[in-house]
Amino acid sequence: MFPALLKRSIATDPIEFPIKDFGIEKKVVSEPCSKCKDIDYQQSDEITTCTACGYVLERSLDMGAEYRFFHSDDRGGGDPCRVGAPTDPRFADSSLGTIILGIGQGGHATARGAMMRIRRFHTWSMFPYKKRSLLHVFEQMTLAASNHGIEARVIETAKDLYMQLVEHCDKRGLSRASVVASCIYSALKMAGAPRKPKDVADMFHLQNAQFTRAFKDFQCVLAMAKQKGLLSATTVIPSQLRTTRASDYIAFPLSKLPIQRGDAEKIRASAIRIADLAEEKELSKENMPSSLASAVLALLLHKIGYSQITTDSIAQACDVSEGTLVKCLRRLEQSKDLLNSI
Structure with missing residues (x-):
């Protein structure tokens, strides 16, 4: 129709x-x-x-990588997987290089030694000097992360910050350890898990003055690079981050205290709420955020029944003096609104 x-x-x-x-x-x-x-x-x-x-x-044909290993089925002694080395955009010149495997058992000793030398020379030629030093810095960051409980995503952010600094920095005289410490300190702050400058400086055996000077230059270089348009508008630099609060220093010292796993998350949430309320009412504005966090933990733990945890152990976990903790704790105990919120 x-x-x-x-x-x-x-x-x-x-x-x-x-x-x-x-x-x-x-x-x-x-x-x-x-x-x-x-x-x-x-x-x-x-x-x-x-x-x-x-x-x-x-x-259909599988277009992905072939990760299967047939060594248990066939008689060959090598690995027939058709998968190359992992690629890294930070090492664009060296990620897709050829890998020379060593000779297994058998063969003449002279041939094995010659192949090992060729393999060593080939590995050296794959990485230029700058890339090799950059790889050494990244390994230093990874080692610091594994020794001090830092997440992998924080280290990846620190690597990106170091790449930006190397690309736009023309200053001389900065020690490599202090620059790496500045990158990790900024990455921890970006991830919402900041640590005190003294803690980061102790990771690399630095003095506080040396770390502070390097961090100031680190902020200045990235701020000037963004002001000149060398960095994208969406790039977050350390000078644009907010100041730390007492609630940021709750989770890390809480993990050091002998608390049951089932109560740890509830205590952390309550401590963050009390710390934000204490800063809003300006109950201890003359103390550092880490000192206020230690007093909040001491107040909360003693109220809910963890009286066996002394103020000395809490002060050691928060890396503050016991006298500072007690002074800040007395100011918090004078607030009725804060005590009623527990």
Whole structure:
């Protein structure tokens, strides 16, 4: 009756509507099956079949990396995996280099020694001097992270900050350890888990004055680079970060105290709420945020029944003096609103 409408309803190109169900992807296409003329297809990782008659329509090829290892099945002694070395955008000149494997058992001793020398020379030539020193810095960051409980995402942020500093810094006289410490300190602050400058300086055996001077130059270099337009507008630099609060210094010292695992999360949430309330009411504005955090922990732990944890142990976990903790604790105990919120 309406031939024009019938012509428009016929699609020239196949239209697919993927439907995922329990790891199997079903495709409803406009082209029917060549056997039963059904349009409901079912596609797994290897084959595409018709759901009505079960006819295999297509056998797809796996375009991913081949991670399978057949050493237990075959008689070969090598690893036949067709997977190269991991790539890193920070080492664009060296990530896709060839790897020379060492000779296994057998063969002449002279040939094995020659191949080991060739392998060593090839490894040296893959990394230029600047890239090799950069790799040494990254290994230093990774070692510091593993020794002091720093997350991997924080180290990745610190690596990006170091790359930006190396690219735009023209100053001389800064020690490498102090620059690495500045990057880790800024990355911890960006991740919402800041630590005190003294803690970061102790990781690399630095004096506080040396770390403070390097961190000031570190902030100045990145701020000037962003002001000149060398960094993108969305790049966050350390000078743009907010100042630390007492609630930021709750989780790390709390993990050092002998508290049951089931109560740790509740105590952390309550301590953060009390610390924010204490800063809002300016109950201890002359103390540092870490000192206020230690007093909040002492007040909360003694109120909920952890009286066996002394103020001395809390002060050691927070790295503050016991006298400072007691003075700040007395100011908090004078606030009725704060005590009623516990």
